[in-house]
Structures are given as C-alpha cells and as structure tokens.
Amino acid sequence: xxxxxxxxxxxxxxxxxxxxxxxxxxxxxxxxxxxxxxxxxxxxxxxxxxxxxxxxxxxxxxxxxxxxxxxxxxxxxxxxxxxxxxxxxxxxxxxxxxxxxxxxxxxxxxxxxxxxxxxxxxxxxxxxxxxxxxxxxxxxxxxxxxxxxxxxxxxxxxxxxxxxxxxxxxxxxxxxxxxxxxxxxxxxxxxxxxxxxxxxxxxxxxxxxxxxxxxxxxxxxxxxxxxxxxxxxxxxxxxxxxxxxxxxxxxxxxxxxxxxxxxxxxxxxxxxxxxxxxxxxxxxxxxxxxxxxxxxxxxxxxxxxxxxxxxxxxxxxxxxxxxxxxxxxxxxxxxxxxxxxxxxxxx
Amino acid sequence: xxxxxxxxxxxxxxxxxxxxxxxxxxxxxxxxxxxxxxxxxxxxxxxxxxxxxxxxxxxxxxxxxxxxxxxxxxxxxxxxxxxxxxxxxxxxxxxxxxxxxxxxxxxxxxxxxxxxxxxxxxxxxxxxxxxxxxxxxxxxxxxxxxxxxxxxxxxxxxxxxxxxxxxxxxxxxxxxxxxxxxxxxxxxxxxxxxxxxxxxxxxxxxxxxxxxxxxxxxxxxxxxxxxxxxxxxxxxxxxxxxxxxxxxxxxxxxxxxxxxxxxxxxxxxxxxxxxxxxxxxxxxxxxxxxxxxxxxxxxxxxxxxxxxxxxxxxxxxxxxxxxxxxxxxxxxxxxxxxxxxxxxxxx
Ligand SMILES: CC(C)[C@H](C(=O)O)[C@@H](O)C(=O)O
Ligand SMILES: CC(C)[C@H](C(=O)O)[C@@H](O)C(=O)O
Numbered sequence: 001x002x003x004x005x006x007x008x009x010x011x012x013x014x015x016x017x018x019x020x021x022x023x024x025x026x027x028x029x030x031x032x033x034x035x036x037x038x039x040x041x042x043x044x045x046x047x048x049x050x051x052x053x054x055x056x057x058x059x060x061x062x063x064x065x066x067x068x069x070x071x072x073x074x075x076x077x078x079x080x081x082x083x084x085x086x087x088x089x090x091x092x093x094x095x096x097x098x099x100x101x102x103x104x105x106x107x108x109x110x111x112x113x114x115x116x117x118x119x120x121x122x123x124x125x126x127x128x129x130x131x132x133x134x135x136x137x138x139x140x141x142x143x144x145x146x147x148x149x150x151x152x153x154x155x156x157x158x159x160x161x162x163x164x165x166x167x168x169x170x171x172x173x174x175x176x177x178x179x180x181x182x183x184x185x186x187x188x189x190x191x192x193x194x195x196x197x198x199x200x201x202x203x204x205x206x207x208x209x210x211x212x213x214x215x216x217x218x219x220x221x222x223x224x225x226x227x228x229x230x231x232x233x234x235x236x237x238x239x240x241x242x243x244x245x246x247x248x249x250x251x252x253x254x255x256x257x258x259x260x261x262x263x264x265x266x267x268x269x270x271x272x273x274x275x276x277x278x279x280x281x282x283x284x285x286x287x288x289x290x291x292x293x294x295x296x297x298x299x300x301x302x303x304x305x306x307x308x309x310x311x312x313x314x315x316x317x318x319x320x321x322x323x324x325x326x327x328x329x330x331x332x333x334x335x336x337x338x339x340x341x342x343x344x345x346x347x
Numbered sequence: 348x349x350x351x352x353x354x355x356x357x358x359x360x361x362x363x364x365x366x367x368x369x370x371x372x373x374x375x376x377x378x379x380x381x382x383x384x385x386x387x388x389x390x391x392x393x394x395x396x397x398x399x400x401x402x403x404x405x406x407x408x409x410x411x412x413x414x415x416x417x418x419x420x421x422x423x424x425x426x427x428x429x430x431x432x433x434x435x436x437x438x439x440x441x442x443x444x445x446x447x448x449x450x451x452x453x454x455x456x457x458x459x460x461x462x463x464x465x466x467x468x469x470x471x472x473x474x475x476x477x478x479x480x481x482x483x484x485x486x487x488x489x490x491x492x493x494x495x496x497x498x499x500x501x502x503x504x505x506x507x508x509x510x511x512x513x514x515x516x517x518x519x520x521x522x523x524x525x526x527x528x529x530x531x532x533x534x535x536x537x538x539x540x541x542x543x544x545x546x547x548x549x550x551x552x553x554x555x556x557x558x559x560x561x562x563x564x565x566x567x568x569x570x571x572x573x574x575x576x577x578x579x580x581x582x583x584x585x586x587x588x589x590x591x592x593x594x595x596x597x598x599x600x601x602x603x604x605x606x607x608x609x610x611x612x613x614x615x616x617x618x619x620x621x622x623x624x625x626x627x628x629x630x631x632x633x634x635x636x637x638x639x640x641x642x643x644x645x646x647x648x649x650x651x652x653x654x655x656x657x658x659x660x661x662x663x664x665x666x667x668x669x670x671x672x673x674x675x676x677x678x679x680x681x682x683x684x685x686x687x688x689x690x691x692x693x694x
Contacts, residue, residue, distance in 0.1 A: 085536025189432025248567035
C-alpha cells in the first residue's frame with residue numbers, strides 16, 4: 001500500500017489539541033494510503049524540560065518524511081526563558097530555512113456563512129504567496145553597546161534575484177490557475193533596493209504571462225484595500241515580513257484566524273513541506289478544549305493536496321465547507337468540530 | 348500683532364485643493380494672530396519642470412518658519428521619471444530627516460456619524476506615535492549586480508537607544524494625558540536586536556510611569572486587533588515602518604483615509620514641525636474638486652495645537668465635528684466641505 005510518511009510537531013498551547021483533529025481528518029480522508037505518523041516532541045515545553053530546541057539528529061529525521069504537520073509553537077510570552085523569540089527562531093524559522101520553504105502559501109476565502117468583521121466584505125477569495133527564506137527574516141542583525149544609552153541595533157533585509165524569482169514564478173503559475181490577477185506588495189518608494197529588485201523580477205516574469213493582469217501596491221495601501229475592498233485581490237506576492245503582516249490581517253477579515261491555513265512549501269520536493277495554521281499557540285485558551293481546529297484541519301487539506309493526494313484534500317475541504325454551511329460560526333468544543341468534520345468526510 | 352509664519356507645500360495631485368481649504372480654516376480660526384503664509388512650489392510637478400527636488404537654499408528658507416503645512420507629494424506612479432520614490436525620499440523623507448521629525452503623530456478617532464468598514468467598530472479613539480527618523484527608512488541599503496540573475500539587494504534598519512527613547516518618552520507622556528494605556532508594537536520574535544532595544548527602553552520608561560498600563564503586540568497580531576477590537580488601543584508606539592503600515596489601516600477603520608491627519612513633530616522646536624494628511628496625492632481624482640479636505644483641515648488643527656494656538660486648533664476640530672454631525676459621510680465638493688467648516692468656525 002502507498003504510504004504517506006507524516007511528521008507531526010504538535011507543539012505548545014493549543015497545538016496538540018488542534019493537530020489531533022487534523023490527523024483524524026487526514027486518516028478519514030485518505031483512501032488506500034497508509035498514513036505513517038511520527039510525533040516529534042518539540043516546542044517551548046520541550047525546551048524548558050530538556051534545554052533542546054532542535055538538534056541536528058532530529059532535523060535529519062524530520063527530513064525523511066513526506067510532509068510535516070505543525071500545530072503551534074511558543075510558550076508563555078511572559079516567561080523570560082523564552083524571550084527573544086528563541087523557540088520561533090530556533091524551531092519554526094529554522095525548519096523553514098533548513099528545508100528551504102521559500103513559498104509560504106496562505107489562502108484566504110470567506111465562507112458565506114461566516115461573519116467577517118467587515119460590514120460589507122464582498123467576495124473574499126485570494127492567496128498570499130509570501131516569500132519564506134529571505135527578507136528581514138534572515139537573522140542578519142546585531143546590536144552594539146546593548147542595554148546602554150548608546151546602543152545601536154541593526155537588522156538587515158537580504159533579498160536575492162534567485163530567491164525572489166522562484167517565488168514570483170510560483171505566484172504567476174498560481175494566478176494562471178485562478179483569476180489571473182497578481183498584485184505585488186512592497187514598499188518600493190522607501191526600500192528602493194529590495195523593492196526595485198522585486199519590481200524588476202515581477203516585470204520580467206509578467207512578460208512571460210501576458211494573460212495575467214499585474215499591479216503594484218505599497219504595503220500600507222494594501223492594508224486599506226484589505227478592509228475596504230478585499231475582492232480586488234486574487235494572488236498577492238510579497239516579501240517575508242510584509243506577507244507575515246498581511247496574512248494575519250487577511251485571516252481576520254476572511255472569517256477569523258481560526259480558519260487560516262498555511263503551507264511552507266519546498267516546491268522541488270527536495271525537503272518536506274510543512275503545514276500549519278496561521279494562528280499561534282494561544283496559551284490563554286490551551287487545555288480548555290475550546291480552540292477551533294478548523295485552521296489546522298484546512299492545513300492538513302493543503303498538506304494532502306501538496307503531497308500527491310488532491311482527492312483526499314478535497315474531501316477534507318468539502319467537509320469543512322459543509323460543516324460551516326450547517327453551523328456557521330457557532331462555538332463548539334474542539335473535538336465536536338473534529339467529530340462533525342470527520343463524520344462528513346466519511347459520508 | 349503675534350505672527351504665525353507658515354510654509355505651505357501644497358504639492359501634487361489633490362494637495363493644492365485640500366491645502367487651500369486647510370488654510371482658509373486656519374485663517375478663520377486664528378484670532379489676534381497674523382498668519383504669514385509662504386508657498387513653496389515643490390513636488391513631482393516642480394521636479395519634472397525644473398529638475399530640482401529640494402535645494403539647500405529652499406531647505407534653509409523652510410527652516411525659518413514656525414510650521415509647515417504639506418498637502419501631498421508624488422506624481423503619476425506610472426511615470427518612469429519618478430520611479431524609485433525619488434520625490435517621496437528626496438522631498439518628504441528629506442524634510443522629516445533634516446528637521447528631525449522624530450515623532451510622527453497619527454491620531455485616529457471614529458466619529459459616531461461616520462461609517463467604518465467594520466461591522467462593529469466600537470469606540471475607536473487612539474493615537475499612533477510612529478518613530479520618524481530611524482528604522483528601515485534611513486536609506487541604508489544597496490544592491491549588487493543590479494538587474495542580473497545574481498543580484499542581491501539589502502536594506503538595513505538602524506535603531507538607536509537615543510532615537511527610540513525620545514519617542515517612547517513622548518508616547519508615555521501622551522498616554523498620561525489620555526487613557527493611560529500604551530502598546531508597543533514590533534516584531535521582536537524575529538527582529539530580535541531592534542525589537543529587544545525597543546522593549547528594553549519601553550520597560551525602562553514604563554518604570555517611571557507606573558500609572559500607565561503597558562503591553563506588547565507583534566505587528567501581525569496588531570493588525571488583527573485593529574479590525575477585531577480597535578477599542579483596545581489608546582497609545583501605540585512603534586517604529587517607522589510598522590507605524591506607516593498600521594496608520595493606513597487605522598485610517599481605513601477609523602472613518603476613512605479622508606479623515607486621517609498627521610504631524611511630523613520636532614518637539615524641541617529646534618526645527619519647524621510639519622503637518623500633512625495621511626493620504627497621498629491621489630492623481631486619479633486630482634483637479635476634479637471632489638477630494639475630501641477634512642484630513643488636511645484636521646492636520647491644520649494639529650498644526651495650530653502644536654504651534655502654541657490650542658484654542659484655534661480646538662475651534663477647527665469642533666467645526667469639523669459639527670460638520671460631520673450634520674452631514675455624516677455625504678460626498679460633497681472640496682470647497683463645499685471647506686465652506687461648511689469655515690462657516691462653523693466663524694459662528
Ligand atoms: C511565529 C513567527 C515567527 C511567525 C512568522 O513571523 O513568520 C508567525 O507569525 C507566522 O506568520 O507564521
Ligand atoms: C510617501 C511615503 C514615503 C510615506 C511614508 O512611508 O512614510 C507615506 O506613506 C506616509 O505614511 O507618510
């Protein structure tokens with residue numbers, strides 16, 4: 001029987017609760033495929049217990065999977081031992097960089113039965129293609145005279161033609177399969193070197209895709225459109241930091257961050273891609289069985305679609321749609337949502 | 348008679364139309380003060396005509412004013428001669444840096460009669476204190492092998508204890524006069540050096556202001572709160588780029604970018620402060636007398652309040668409030684809005 005070797009990093013807070021439901025949905029949706037699940041105890045709790053964030057041997061093991069499902073990582077933000085984003089950088093970003101997850105795919109679609117915070121949301125259905133391995137995320141910074149009145153702290157955003165082009169190409173190919181509209185978001189009137197590079201590459205790749213309508217927005221203006229007229233967007237391509245900001249906002253206007261799924265893709269397949277809800281570990285509601293697992297379940301659907309099991313992914317997606325059709329945004333226990341979706345997958 | 352020496356940079360697009368109304372409002376509101384207005388023809392149009400953006404002699408002249416009122420600068424974004432943000436950087440950012448406008452003050456208050464794009468906006472009344480002279484705006488970037496497949500483009504964000512502390516102090520003092528709640532917005536789990544500096548300084552200044560409740564949000568999470576629960580904010584203090592992004596979004600949720608005023612402050616008074624609407628030059632609607640001048644008029648009110656004429660500023664603000672009370676968000680010609688506000692100031 002065909003196998004799908006899945007690494008599961010349930011992580012912290014609500015991570016374990018929501019990945020449990022996502023795994024049930026995957027098992028129900030896969031047909032004639034053996035799901036081989038290996039759990040990796042990683043995250044803030046693991047670090048506080050063992051002092052390890054992600055050792056090389058574990059990284060090597062993770063590598064030998066078809067895909068990774070991640071719940072959420074990060075502990076109590078008030079815990080000084082976790083300051084400086086040590087878990088986020090040492091685990092989440094380390095995986096994105098080590099496995100060259102250069103496409104961070106973040107779709108937003110407002111289900112008609114879900115309330116948006118927007119009065120008149122219109123038809124929200126777009127995808128953000130966020131670059132995942134460059135920009136201000138490279139960790140190229142430092143501080144002099146730290147903690148003194150003469151401190152100077154720098155952060156350098158690094159952007160390469162190689163790194164930008166592959167993401168831009170991915171975005172254009174996606175636009176070809178969708179509504180053929182692509183928006184570059186940057187801040188090229190201020191970040192002229194990075195922005196100039198992005199714009200030049202978008203222009204060059206656009207010339208190969210004359211059927212895709214291309215425009216440009218400054219990141220500040222893009223946030224206005226996300227609340228005033230989100231239907232203007234089809235595919236957004238943007239850098240790592242702007243993509244981070246825009247996709248939280250997109251999640252909020254697109255039915256809530258409890259619905260927002262994401263994939264950290266290595267499209268070549270050289271390394272496993274990693275799928276995770278956009279939301280965080282939400283320590284305030286952890287352990288109370290009230291977290292909405294839908295974003296994790298939709299991340300599992302993305303995972304299946306990008307691991308050669310598009311039908312199984314579609315089954316999960318249809319079940320989620322039907323569930324939201326029936327229940328709208330009613331709050332239910334985590335496992336009740338999971339039960340309802342698994343039932344629908346099975347029928 | 349007391350004088351207020353005002354430099355006016357009407358600029359491009361709708362800039363001249365909206366500053367005209369702002370100047371009428373100032374003249375009507377000032378009592379026993381002579382308003383000495385000097386117009387400076389600067390902006391994209393001026394640059395295309397003369398090849399000059401801002402020469403040193405003009406900068407020196409501008410310096411000898413009590414305040415600067417700016418409309419909007421920037422021409423047709425499709426004009427290749429204006430690419431690379433040449434006007435924005437050479438004029439707007441040059442003024443902010445040359446006149447050490449380190450506090451970029453951007454209040455948002457949703458008038459009850461104005462529609463917000465949010466279904467349930469609640470009580471929106473907060474101020475963003477955006478740092479104005481550091482961060483990714485310093486122009487510390489470059490590109491190697493530009494335009495080749497091996498291009499690398501870097502942008503460096505520069506942050507100093509000196510630069511951050513003065514803005515943070517300003518924000519705490521503002522919070523003392525308001526609802527005593529201050530939120531630092533950054534991305535300290537990724538930009539650890541810059542974010543660490545900001546957090547350390549906020550912690551240190553917070554210790555001197557035990558009556559101010561302080562919290563922290565990552566910039567991505569802050570955008571969610573701006574649409575889900577904007578009433579949670581009172582004073583936001585943040586860096587130059589995050590402030591740029593958040594204040595466009597804030598303008599949109601707070602009654603529209605047509606209401607959003609700003610002040611680029613040099614609180615020491617060593618250089619003139621500069622006041623401008625948050626909106627841009629909107630070339631698409633320029634010359635049609637349909638631009639809403641309210642943001643420019645409210646910027647004039649801010650200007651008066653920060654130039655020793657708080658009563659005149661208050662008169663403008665009250666007139667704008669009364670005008671919105673009476674008319675809501677009805678669209679009117681630019682000069683009709685100006686007329687209505689001037690009439691109310693006079694009575
Ligand atoms: C946790 C954090 C490092 C991460 C990011 O900034 O990429 C998160 O916000 C996300 O969007 O996945
Ligand atoms: C025009 C641009 C350089 C400017 C900025 O980024 O500061 C504008 O967006 C603003 O917010 O005042």
